[in-house]
Amino acid sequence: MxxxxxxxxxxxxxxxxxxxxxxxxxxxxxNISDDYISSFYLEDYYSDDISCDRACIIEDNKEALIERLRMIEMAEERIILSTFDFRSDNSGKDILAALYSAAERGLDIKVLVDGFSAFLQMYGNEYFFALSTLDNVEIKIYNPINLLKPWKSMGRLHDKFLIVDNESYIIGGRNTFDYFLGDKGYKNYDRDVLVYNTKPYSKESSIYDLIDYFYKVWNLKECKLFNDEEYKGKRKKVIKAREELKEIYKSNIDKYPFLLEDFDYQEITYEVNKISLLSNPVHVYAKEPAVFYSLIQLMNNAKEEVKIHTPYIICNDFMYQAIRSVTSSGTKVSIMTNSPANNGNPFGASDYIINRDKILQTGAKIYEYEGGISYHGKSITIDDNISIIGSFNMDLRSVYLSTETMVVIDSEEINKQLKEYFKTYEEDAVYIIDKDRIEIPKGVVRQEFTEKKKLLIRIISRFNWLRFLM
Structure with a gap:
């Protein structure tokens, strides 16, 4: 006893x-530091000239998978993948198979995955071991889970981008598994932007800022090698996984033979004036709100309108006040987020139910998406020329805890493209007039909670005092 x-x-x-x-x-x-404030200049995000970068938005999940496979196939020297969540499901294996083939062609492969995802999905997984045992492949884990050091535990890698050579990259909100890529099984709606550098040997492109950012994270002492033990590659299940990846690659080439054909990205991309990178500090501790501060400064420069699409809204007083500073200037601000029942994140749904009135008090118009599939896109349009796309949610975790990357694109064409996509979602959204009134457009059906989700949200709401970790 x-x-x-x-x-x-x-x-x-x-x-x-x-x-x-x-x-x-x-x-x-x-708080945001004086050093960051003094280093931020609005004029850095605009240009009257045409950039060497071109861009287009990738909205469809299947297209998002195909473009990633195409980019990996077209690579000649180097591939960089940074992602919050990487799984060995259907689309995850498609990416692993493409990376494995590229490594066999002699390319340098670097993969960076968050430690929480790696803990759940990668450790002991034969498919990731199969890729990691190749000589020219390095897989690192950002801030691996260590219960003995809880003061580091909440700092997470939330970036999602793929870089090929010095020529192209995809950046956005998509993780690397079936919810976000391909057309199999359960899915989320999400968004990427593809950027093509027309002058790969010039340092003018935004791709170099993203590459520099990646290595800033990659070289942190908190980023640990996933595997550096050769013997693991000799295990039977790893050998079997390696052969399976080779077969998946062959099958995908048979299915999508155009992946082997030359492709001109100028055909699907638009001219842009400038693309700039926003990012949070990369350390694993509580962070100054660099991305959020930058977004608010850009919004405050709007002449007429700001549209925000975010899966979740979890704000503190600083954030409410910042949004109010934009609306009080006369700028029309609208925010579309998932309705509580449509939200795939029960923490986000719970906090939104509790604090929706505070969001309304900022003066922003609030729309709740009711499409039946959780919306995961993180994007902003400002007037008719600025578009902002990336990994950043309007929540406390993205503001203070996670690494985040957003690209600011000065381009009327991209702005127009993004607003057209916004419109398709907003047609399935209800307008929250005030705390007592909701405007429901004809044909839109309010989603309902399952009993299981209702119970889960009720339980989570009891712990809302921990919302600074959400």
Whole structure:
């Protein structure tokens, strides 16, 4: 009995150690620094000249998978993939197979995945071992889960981009598995932008900013090699996985033979005046709100209109006040997010139910998407020329805890393309007039909670005091 008491005491003490380590480390949310404020210039995000970059938006999940496979196939020297979540499901294996083939062609492959995802999906997984055992492949894990260091636990890698050579990249909100890529099984709606550099040997392109950013993260001491043990490649299940990836690659080439054909990205991309990168600090501790501050400054420069699409809205007083600063200038601001029942994130749904009135008090028009499939796109349009696309959600985790990347695109064509996509979702959204009135367009059906989800949200709402971690 005494031994049992000691064991229970140790377990409770350890849980308390983890909990207090997280609370003490992340409860205080940093202010934006004077150094960042003094380094931010609005004019850096606009240009009257035509850039060497061209761009187009990728809205469809199947198209998003195909373009990634095409880019990997066209690569000649180097491939970089940074992603929050990477799984060995159908589309995940498609990407792994393409990367494996590229590595066999002699290309340098670097893959960076967040530690939480790696803990759940990659450790012990034969498909990731199969790729990692090739000499010219490096897979690193950002901030691996370590319960002995809870003060580092909430800093997560939330970037999602693919870079090929010095010529092209895709950046947006899509993770690397079936929910976001391909056309199999459950899915989320999401969005990427493809950027093509017409002058790959010139340093004018935004691709070089993204490459520099990647290596800034890659070289952190908190980024650890996923596998550097050759013997794991000799395991039977890894050998079998390697052969399966080769077969998947052959099957995809048979299915999409155009992947082997020359392709001119100028045919599907538009001219842009400028593309600029926004990013948060890359360390694993609580971060100053660099991306959010930058977005608000850009919104405050609007002449007429700002449209925000975000899967979740979890704000503190600083964020509410910042949004209010945009609306109070006379700028029309609208925010579309998932309705609570349509939201794939129960934490986001729970907090939105509790705090929707505070969002309304900012003066922004609020629309709730009711399309039946969770909307994961993170994008902003400002007037008729600025479009912003990337990984950043309007929540406290994206503002203070995670690495985030957004590209700011000065282009009327991209702005027009993005607004057309916005419109297709907004047609399935209800307008929240005030806390008591909702305008439901003809043909739009309000989504309903399942009993299971209703119970889950009710439980989560009891812990809303931990919303600074959401």
């Amino acid at each position: 005494k031994k049992l008491y000691i064991v229970i005491t140790i377990i409770i003490s350890f849980i308390l150690y983890i909990f207090l380590g997280i609370i003490i480390s992340y409860k205080k949310q940093p």
